[in-house]
Structure formats: C-alpha cells, structure tokens
Amino acid sequence: MQHLEALTREAAALANGDIDTIGASGLHGLLPLTADEEEVARTLQICNACRYCEGFCAVFPAMTRRLEFPKADIHYLANLCHNCGACYHACQYAPPHEFAVNIPQAMAKVRVQTYGDFAFPAVLGGLYRRAGMTVALALAGGLVLFLLMVLAMRGSLWHAPLAGNFYAIFPHNLLAAMFGAVFLFAMLALGIGVTRFWRQVTPGTRDGESHGAAAGGAAHDALRLKYLDGGHGKGCNNDDDAFTLLRRRFHHFTFYGFMLCFAATTVATLYHYLLDLHAPYPVTSVPVLLGIAGGIGLLIGPAGLLWLNLRRDPKTMDAAQKPMDRGFIALLLLTSASGLALLAFRDTGAMAALLAIHLGIVMALFATLPYGKFAHGIFRSAALLKFHIEKRRPADLALGSD
Ligand code: SF4
Numbered sequence: 001m002q003h004l005e006a007l008t009r010e011a012a013a014l015a016n017g018d019i020d021t022i023g024a025s026g027l028h029g030l031l032p033l034t035a036d037e038e039e040v041a042r043t044l045q046i047c048n049a050c051r052y053c054e055g056f057c058a059v060f061p062a063m064t065r066r067l068e069f070p071k072a073d074i075h076y077l078a079n080l081c082h083n084c085g086a087c088y089h090a091c092q093y094a095p096p097h098e099f100a101v102n103i104p105q106a107m108a109k110v111r112v113q114t115y116g117d118f119a120f121p122a123v124l125g126g127l128y129r130r131a132g133m134t135v136a137l138a139l140a141g142g143l144v145l146f147l148l149m150v151l152a153m154r155g156s157l158w159h160a161p162l163a164g165n166f167y168a169i170f171p172h173n174l175l176a177a178m179f180g181a182v183f184l185f186a187m188l189a190l191g192i193g194v195t196r197f198w199r200q201v202t203p204g205t206r207d208g209e210s211h212g213a214a215a216g217g218a219a220h221d222a223l224r225l226k227y228l229d230g231g232h233g234k235g236c237n238n239d240d241d242a243f244t245l246l247r248r249r250f251h252h253f254t255f256y257g258f259m260l261c262f263a264a265t266t267v268a269t270l271y272h273y274l275l276d277l278h279a280p281y282p283v284t285s286v287p288v289l290l291g292i293a294g295g296i297g298l299l300i301g302p303a304g305l306l307w308l309n310l311r312r313d314p315k316t317m318d319a320a321q322k323p324m325d326r327g328f329i330a331l332l333l334l335t336s337a338s339g340l341a342l343l344a345f346r347d348t349g350a351m352a353a354l355l356a357i358h359l360g361i362v363m364a365l366f367a368t369l370p371y372g373k374f375a376h377g378i379f380r381s382a383a384l385l386k387f388h389i390e391k392r393r394p395a396d397l398a399l400g401s402d
C-alpha cells in the first residue's frame with residue numbers, strides 16, 4: 001500500500017514536471033528494471049516461496065518482509081548480499097534445474113550496477129566495470145615512473161643515507177597537500193555515492209524511533225563480518241560446496257590492516273602538528289609500530305583474498321567484476337609491500353627511489369578508491385544499517401489472521 005501511494009505521488013509529480021518533489025532517488029525508482037534486476041526479482045519470488053536459506057544471512061530475513069521487489073528493494077538486497085555462495089550450493093533449484101536460481105551471481109551483477117548508478121561524478125560510474133587490474137597497475141606504474149623521473153632530473157635518485165628523512169626528498173607540505181586532496185576527493189565521492197544510495201533505499205524514521213541501536217547492530221555485524229560465517233559458524237563457500245572461514249579471516253586481516261595503517265598516519269599527523277615531533281620516527285614509536293602491524297595485515301589479507309579469488313567457483317561470481325576485485329587487491333598488496341620495503345631500507349641510498357615507488361602506488365590506490373571494490377564495504381554497511389532498522393519494526397505485511 002505504501003509503495004502504491006509513493007508511486008502515485010511520484011507519477012503525479014512527474015506529470016507536473018515537479019522534479020523537486022520526486023527527488024533524484026524517486027526518479028531513479030521510476031526507471032524500468034534492468035535485465036539483471038528482473039533476474040533478482042524473479043529468483044527472489046522463488047526464494048520467498050521456498051525460504052530454505054532463511055538462516056544463512058541477512059538477505060533472506062529481509063526478503064521475507066516483502067511480497068514484491070521494486071527497484072529500490074532489489075538494490076538494497078543486492079548490497080546486503082556479500083556473495084558467500086552458501087545459498088547457491090544449498091539450492092535445489094540451482095542450474096541445471098529449470099528454475100535456474102543463482103542468487104549470488106544475480107546479486108553480484110546488480111551490486112556493481114548500483115555502484116555505477118549512484119557514482120559521483122556520474123560520468124565516472126563506468127569505471128567500476130573498466131578500472132580493473134590493467135588500469136590499476138598502469139596508473140600506479142605511471143605515477144611511480146613520473147616520481148622517479150622527477151628524482152632523476154633533480155639528481156637525487158640515489159643519494160647518501162639520510163637517516164630515513166623522507167622530507168629531505170619530498171617536502172612535508174607538498175606530500176600533505178597532494179595526498180590530502182586526493183584522499184578527500186575519494187571520501188567525498190564515496191560519501192555522495194552512498195548518500196544517493198541511502199536516499200533511494202532509506203526506511204525513513206517513524207515516530208518515537210531512534211536509530212542508535214540499529215547503528216550499533218550494523219557496526220557490530222560489519223566489523224565482525226558476521227555473515228561470512230555462513231550462518232552456522234563454519235564459513236562460506238569458495239571453490240566448491242566445502243565451508244571455509246578463510247575468506248572471513250583474510251577480510252579481517254585486510255580491513256584491520258588498512259585501519260592500522262590509517263591510524264599510523266593519523267598519529268604521525270598529530271605528532272607533527274600538535275606535538276611538533278617530526279618524522280623520521282624510531283622503529284619503536286607508536287606510528288611506526290602501527291604502520292608495521294598494519295602493513296603485515298595488508299600483506300596477509302590481500303594475498304589470501306587474491307588466492308581465494310583465483311580459486312573461486314566461477315558459477316557464483318559475476319565474471320565481469322573479477323578485474324575490479326583483483327585490481328583493488330593488487331594495489332593493496334603493492335602498497336603494503338612497498339611500504340615495508342621503504343621502512344626496511346630507509347637508512348640506505350635507495351630510500352628516495354623506494355619512497356617514489358611507495359608514493360606512486362598509494363596515490364593510485366587513493367585515486368581508484370571510490371571507483372573500485374572499496375565501495376562494497378561502504379554500500380554494504382549502509383544496507384546493514386537499513387536491515388537493522390527494519391528488523392526492529394513490526395512486519396508491514398498483513399497476510400491475514402494466520
Ligand atoms: S536459494 Fe534456493 S534453496 Fe535457498 S531459498 Fe532460494 S530457492 Fe530456496
């Protein structure tokens with residue numbers, strides 16, 4: 001009923017050319033379903049009658065609160081799925097059955113479409129499908145080459161040991177301005193993208209409702225990667241129908257490695273501006289220890305994820321997304337490997353070259369952050385928040401006394 005009223009309101013506004021009333025997300029919702037969205041809607045109708053997979057993940061409880069699947073709900077559910085593959089291997093209607101139910105693959109295709117649909121700026125939305133391993137490595141290689149050439153022209157490619165003083169090579173303010181600008185743009189683009197997504201799928205706020213507990217629940221699930229345990233604690237499927245917790249473990253190494261590296265940079269920034277303590281810092285200092293721990297996490301996690309990705313059952317994947325997944329993993333691996341090498345050889349004459357290599361790779365990582373796999377974590381967290389808000393409400397479906 002609510003959907004019908006919303007559609008009537010939007011149709012009337014559209015007829016009057018009242019774009020403000022419709023809003024960007026409303027307009028988006030009026031578009032016809034794409035072929036991939038139709039496939040998700042078709043298979044979810046079958047699942048909704050079957051419900052065998054109810055305990056596997058958040059998608060199925062969210063699905064059972066609906067009888068039909070308009071565009072916004074398909075986008076929401078596609079981002080709630082994390083492609084664990086469990087429901088494919090459990091499904092009695094999977095191919096070669098004539099129903100051909102393949103939820104992980106159908107969801108994956110819509111998921112990447114949503115990243116592009118809500119991208120900022122819109123013109124860069126196509127990068128999600130095109131910015132794969134080749135683009136990531138070409139960008140990193142180009143930036144590294146550029147920085148090496150700058151050093152070579154200045155005659156500082158090889159130098160006497162500088163006791164790890166990076167700023168003797170590239171001034172602190174130059175680095176802060178360059179990386180700050182690219183990182184802020186990446187955060188802005190991701191923020192606008194996920195806000196557009198949220199405006200489309202938002203459950204809104206009802207009288208007397210607070211979203212604090214829901215936000216806590218969503219953060220808990222996201223940080224623990226709760227649903228990568230397959231709903232039964234044995235893990236998800238990767239190569240075949242055997243369960244494995246490796247994907248969860250490697251995701252954790254990657255995520256917490258990234259956060260530790262971020263913490264290392266934050267602490268170093270505070271040292272620099274608040275305490276007037278300037279790099280290089282000793283190996284036993286807080287920023288360096290955080291950086292070492294983060295770098296090791298970012299070596300183990302992405303290496304493991306790449307290994308799993310190469311062995312992954314292609315039937316549960318969207319083949320078109322492999323380059324995007326692997327491009328992001330490759331940049332993370334190169335970032336940590338080059339960062340640790342820089343730390344190990346910072347007291348030698350190779351520091352400038354290693355610094356140029358590391359900075360070029362990090363710059364490529366930041367620049368591609370909003371248009372690659374990183375978006376999955378942001379959109380999925382928003383979908384989990386909606387799931388936790390909905391779950392605290394009574395079901396809207398009125399199916400009769402039973
Ligand atoms: S994926 Fe298959 S087994 Fe699972 S709920 Fe859907 S139809 Fe049923």
Ligand code: SF4
Binds near residue numbers: 060083
């Ligand atoms: S693939 Fe995994 S996360 Fe996605 S719907 Fe199936 S069981 Fe849920």
